[in-house]
Amino acid sequence: MSLRFGLVGAVAIATAWMSPAQCDTIKVGIIGTMSGPYALFGQNFKYGIDAWVAKNGSKVGDHQIEFVYRDEESPNPAKSKSLAQELIVKEKVQYIAGLYFTPDALAVAPLLEEAKVPMIVMNAATSAIVEKSPYIVRTSFTMWQNTVPAAKVAKARAAKKVAIAVSDYGPGVDAEAAFKKTFEADGGTIVQSIRMPLNTTDFGPIMQRIKDSGADMIFTFLPAGPPTLGFVKAYIDNGLKASGVKLLSTGDVVTEPDLPNIGDSGEGILSTYHYAVSHDSPENKAFLADMIKAGAKPDDITMASVAAYDGARLIYKMVEATNGQKDPDKALAAVKGMKWVSPRGPVSIDPDTRHIRQNVYLREVVKQDGKFLNKELQTFDAQPDWGLAKN
């Protein structure tokens, strides 16, 4: 008798102790470039998320949040897709986030609806990604979003003849189209439009070609990484800067870790972007302090960490709204239209496109107290993604 009661009691206690309402773990799969030439940005995903967790704790209500990292390495759609499948089937993640490259994000998109897993894109910047599944939200930027203000700047700075040079892949083609459309609508002329292969490192011939075209300004986009430095140096060393040809780019070309390498001759390069590490706001100061605590070196912080930090905010909000249950529609509804002040400035999630609306800043490379930074000159308020038909 007593034995039976004892057993029942033990089982009851064990069940109560293990019950999911008390202590369950919600897994979030992060796919990012953790190794390889783009490892800096995968690490930035991690720093951004760690900074958020350090500030807000690893629990939402009673739910323990666990981030599981997988290495995307390079633009590799097949690998990213199998990583996502593994995360969904084996790790049973409720959310997927990260994705540095557009092709990789596109490869994961078809899995989401069937698996009922929302995805938070923290970098990949081609407009069309959010249209591939209703379960995609993006906290980074798009090429159109950053490029349309660039074309306005070109016009305002009285450029007449612009040469476009972009990397020959999705986002580059987006940037080219966005600049061309906006600038020509304002009455400017595009004299040269060059698509450079992604693995180009010798930009001398391209600079010569631009020079021969008689352009008075270059607009360029290359993905942040080793080639951007070569492009800027070729622009300076082939005498284009000295002869008065201006360089305008998206911020990817002048990321903060590259500025010391470009050196003094980089001063005066204009770029439009949604985040500068030097952005002057209390939110950004607190964010940078949290990043240092999370282990990031001050010179390694880039836009990818802010997108990850805000992405983690969305994930926490989604977990809160669904109370840890797997309900992607409810999760998405909770973040549509969400507004907050990010380290980059005021932002919101556009309820129609699920893409982030944010300020885009015109910046100039300057040297302050011996350090190079992108100084913000002008703000374009609450820019939508100009590339989506809905705008």
Next chain:
Amino acid sequence: MAWTGLSIGLDALSYGMVLFIISIGLSIMMGLMRVVNLAHGAFAMIGGYLASFALKNAGVGYPLAIVLAVLGTIAIAFPLEFLLYRRIYRKSDELTQILLTIGIAFVIIGVANYILGPTTKSIPLPPLLSGPVDLGFRMIPAHRIFVMICGVCTAGLLWLLIDRTEFGIRLRAAVDNGDMAESLGIKTQILFSATFALAVGLAAFGGVVGAELLPVEPFYALRYMVTFLVVVSVGGAGSIPGAVAASILLGLADTTGKYLAPEYGEFFFYLAVILVVFLFPNGLLGRRH
């Protein structure tokens, strides 16, 4: 149009010279020691890293940084030679060579990525070599003129060394018939070690002076490996004039392609490779083995 042609020619020549300086060490090792050293680019990368460190952290001048980078790379490579490379000289089993040397390349990439991080490391140029030089019909980076001079000097000195010195005679003897050379009293082991040091030193030199065109980062070793191998196979392994001709030809194909039709990428580069290898299966000036 004539100016444009000359302008492309100058860019082609400077790019070709960078390819030459880095690839000639690989060519010598393949031609003389029959070693397909896939870690060659990794040694060029080590040279670049050492020069970057010497210039930015130790504050030495550019010429001294080059010397330190070359000597430092040889010092780092020497234990590898002593423990590993020595076992594969003149052994004809290519698979062993490839597995060993690509393994070394991966280890060097991993260590560089772990210690120095994944970002590009710049090699700051002295004022004399940075900025543009006006040639009248175009501006050219001063550094490119320097690279061309380096390339010509390297080719000339190497030719003198291998064709005109006692060392060169012994080396060629050891290559043609190692057993006979040894029985005549030539210490082939020392000769091969010295040649290895020369090849690695040239790689490091090329890695430093070519860093403007081929930026130094951990994946350098793999990213340009195919390019270096192609220069050697087009020129003919072991031939200095062959490597010069191949570098200039490939530099010209690549640069002209980039100028006239950048969206075709490396199409013209590889088209030139296919044509040459089709017409000259042993390379432009290679010997039949």
